[in-house]
Amino acid sequence: MKPIIWFYFPARLAWRQLVFDRTKLVAAICGVLFACVLVFMQLGFRDALYASAASAPVKLNGDLFLMHKQSEALWRPVRFKRSELMRVLGNSAVAEAYPLYLGLAPFKNIQTRTKRTLMVYGFDPDSQIFKIDAIDDKRAELRLKDTVLFDEYSRPEFGPMRQLLAADQNVTEINDYKVTVVGLFRLGVSFAADGNVVTSDLNFMRIFSRRNHEDIDLGVIKLHPGASATQVQAALRSQLNEFVNIFTYEELLSYEKDYWANTAPIGFIFGFGTVMGWVVGLVIVYQILFTDIANHRNEFATLKAMGYEQGYFVRVVFASAFFLAVLGFIPGYLLSLGLYHMAESKMYMPMPLPFGKVTTVFMFMLSMCFMAGLLAIRKLKDANPADMF
Amino acid sequence: MSTVIDVEHLNFSFGSGVLTQPVLKDVTISIEKGEIVLITGPSGSGKTTFLTIIGGLRQAFHGSVKVLDQQFINSSEQIKVKARQQIGYIFQQHNLLKSLTALQNVSMTLEINAALTERQRRERAAEMLIAVGLGDRLDYKPDQLSGGQRQRVSIARALVGQPKIILADEPTASLDKQSGHEAVNLLKQLAKESQTTILLVTHDYRILDIADRVVELEDGVIKQV
Ligand SMILES: Nc1ncnc2c1ncn2[C@@H]1O[C@H](COP(=O)(O)OP(=O)(O)OP(=O)(O)O)[C@@H](O)[C@H]1O
Ligand SMILES: [Mg+2]
Numbered sequence: 001m002k003p004i005i006w007f008y009f010p011a012r013l014a015w016r017q018l019v020f021d022r023t024k025l026v027a028a029i030c031g032v033l034f035a036c037v038l039v040f041m042q043l044g045f046r047d048a049l050y051a052s053a054a055s056a057p058v059k060l061n062g063d064l065f066l067m068h069k070q071s072e073a074l075w076r077p078v079r080f081k082r083s084e085l086m087r088v089l090g091n092s093a094v095a096e097a098y099p100l101y102l103g104l105a106p107f108k109n110i111q112t113r114t115k116r117t118l119m120v121y122g123f124d125p126d127s128q129i130f131k132i133d134a135i136d137d138k139r140a141e142l143r144l145k146d147t148v149l150f151d152e153y154s155r156p157e158f159g160p161m162r163q164l165l166a167a168d169q170n171v172t173e174i175n176d177y178k179v180t181v182v183g184l185f186r187l188g189v190s191f192a193a194d195g196n197v198v199t200s201d202l203n204f205m206r207i208f209s210r211r212n213h214e215d216i217d218l219g220v221i222k223l224h225p226g227a228s229a230t231q232v233q234a235a236l237r238s239q240l241n242e243f244v245n246i247f248t249y250e251e252l253l254s255y256e257k258d259y260w261a262n263t264a265p266i267g268f269i270f271g272f273g274t275v276m277g278w279v280v281g282l283v284i285v286y287q288i289l290f291t292d293i294a295n296h297r298n299e300f301a302t303l304k305a306m307g308y309e310q311g312y313f314v315r316v317v318f319a320s321a322f323f324l325a326v327l328g329f330i331p332g333y334l335l336s337l338g339l340y341h342m343a344e345s346k347m348y349m350p351m352p353l354p355f356g357k358v359t360t361v362f363m364f365m366l367s368m369c370f371m372a373g374l375l376a377i378r379k380l381k382d383a384n385p386a387d388m389f
Numbered sequence: 390m391s392t393v394i395d396v397e398h399l400n401f402s403f404g405s406g407v408l409t410q411p412v413l414k415d416v417t418i419s420i421e422k423g424e425i426v427l428i429t430g431p432s433g434s435g436k437t438t439f440l441t442i443i444g445g446l447r448q449a450f451h452g453s454v455k456v457l458d459q460q461f462i463n464s465s466e467q468i469k470v471k472a473r474q475q476i477g478y479i480f481q482q483h484n485l486l487k488s489l490t491a492l493q494n495v496s497m498t499l500e501i502n503a504a505l506t507e508r509q510r511r512e513r514a515a516e517m518l519i520a521v522g523l524g525d526r527l528d529y530k531p532d533q534l535s536g537g538q539r540q541r542v543s544i545a546r547a548l549v550g551q552p553k554i555i556l557a558d559e560p561t562a563s564l565d566k567q568s569g570h571e572a573v574n575l576l577k578q579l580a581k582e583s584q585t586t587i588l589l590v591t592h593d594y595r596i597l598d599i600a601d602r603v604v605e606l607e608d609g610v611i612k613q614v
Pocket of ligand 1: 403404412430431432433434435436437438439
């Protein structure tokens with residue numbers, strides 16, 4: 001049989017029946033749209049979470065990284081001895097090794113005097129372990145006592161730091177310890193921290209009076225030019241103690257991502273939300289297709305009496321499902337685009353909408369409508385042509 | 390003349406076991422090509438049941454039902470679907486698709502036929518609607534038409550595929566005397582032109598005059614009149 005007969009005619013009948021009842025069509029489209037937006041937002045938040053979780057390691061400037069095996073993620077590290085890091089200097093391919101100190105501490109808003117927790121990074125100002133020019137440029141100032149740099153991309157609750165600095169209001173408290181903000185840099189918030197501050201290792205010990213130089217959170221290793229990171233990694237792995245992980249840059253990023261995706265319940269929550277969106281959409285579309293078949297029962301039975309075979313009606317139902325998927329997806333996509341922009345501006349989280357995600361959600365909607373069609377075609381057997389006379 | 394419908398010793402009952410209710414008892418009738426046969430009889434006598442078996446819409450198990458040389462007793466769905474495509478149906482209710490225009494409704498009969506182009510389908514459907522006097526209503530939907538007009542659309546739908554047999558179950562029941570008579574005369578005229586066999590169930594004694602033969606069914610038993 002010609003393909004046009006096979007698909008075009010049932011699809012055309014499905015289309016004509018859909019557009020005949022505008023009110024119901026609008027209701028059906030709203031159902032798919034709702035599911036679509038739900039899935040878009042869940043996936044958007046999840047990806048924003050992963051992207052921001054990795055925002056700090058992304059800006060680290062190193063070839064290999066040392067982390068305690070029990071560190072689940074960078075924001076909640078288990079400390080290990082500085083001497084463990086210094087041992088890597090024995091490898092001739094290693095050029096430099098520097099510790100990074102991390103700590104969460106309350107930061108006092110200079111204007112409102114309210115306190116909010118942010119992440120404090122402590123590093124040796126002689127090193128260049130951040131790929132952030134604004135930090136490199138201020139290394140001289142950071143060597144001074146009680147100076148910090150503030151992340152401009154922190155949440156606004158910490159105060160309008162740029163205006164405050166311009167007005168010479170640059171003194172505040174971190175962990176109830178008085179510090180001076182000597183400049184700004186840009187990193188970004190994550191689910192772990194609403195804001196960031198960078199300071200020297202010496203100042204870090206002053207802010208966190210119970211910390212000491214010997215217990216470090218992360219080791220950043222730079223190799224001589226031309227050395228292979230994976231080869232050195234293998235060599236170091238056999239030399240170092242078992243309790244440390246030695247990661248390449250990519251491994252560190254994926255370790256962070258995996259934490260949020262698997263260990264933290266957050267990855268699960270968004271995955272669950274996505275599936276719920278799918279299920280809610282499925283139920284709505286199924287309900288619509290089901291009542292549609294019931295309403296057209298007599299018409300289908302008439303067509304059966306005229307010699308149409310069962311497969312024709314199955315194709316009518318799947319064509320309806322396909323049209324609903326497409327018609328709901330288009331406004332759903334546009335609405336999500338707006339919501340993504342809103343989320344970016346209100347929550348200071350990166351919410352990109354790449355083509356890959358758009359096609360993923362479309363496939364999601366398609367499979368949802370296909371599944372609904374599969375469930376609804378059972379109802380077709382109610383159309384019995386013998387009842388038509 | 391060739392025999393189009395040949396029924397021998399057809400028995401049919403609804404239900405099973407103690408609840409078995411015989412509806413057709415040893416029915417034997419044969420109908421020739423081009424013949425117009427009317428079936429009358431009291432309510433519940435099995436007229437509709439008989440029509441649905443002839444039309445391949447209901448499966449019978451005992452006797453012999455040959456329609457267009459196909460045996461329907463214990464036949465496969467495939468055979469019946471093929472046969473249905475050569476039969477035109479006119480129902481008591483018009484049973485038009487309400488989301489389609491008159492023209493699109495009539496075209497539905499032709500969409501099973503892959504040999505035609507879309508243009509040929511439209512032309513044939515339009516010609517048929519003109520023949521039933523609805524040339525100015527091609528793009529009207531069923532709920533914009535009167536009862537008589539709807540029944541004329543369904544006559545056009547039944548005839549447009551040039552079926553060998555037309556089965557009609559009380560086609561005038563929902564129409565007044567005038568439009569009922571018009572519809573049936575139209576059916577007769579168009580069918581005679583193309584030598585189509587018509588089997589028509591009716592309670593309406595006003596239209597008996599169109600028949601070549603009238604058959605009475607009483608309590609599942611055929612009586613020639
Ligand atoms: N689907 C069914 N299941 C069980 N019994 C049925 C069914 N359809 C019809 N019957 C029974 O079969 C008998 C014949 O019904 P049928 O519809 O053929 O009568 P009819 O001659 O067309 O009557 P009418 O003139 O009122 O339309 C009736 O007693 C009816 O109750
Ligand atoms: Mg009846």
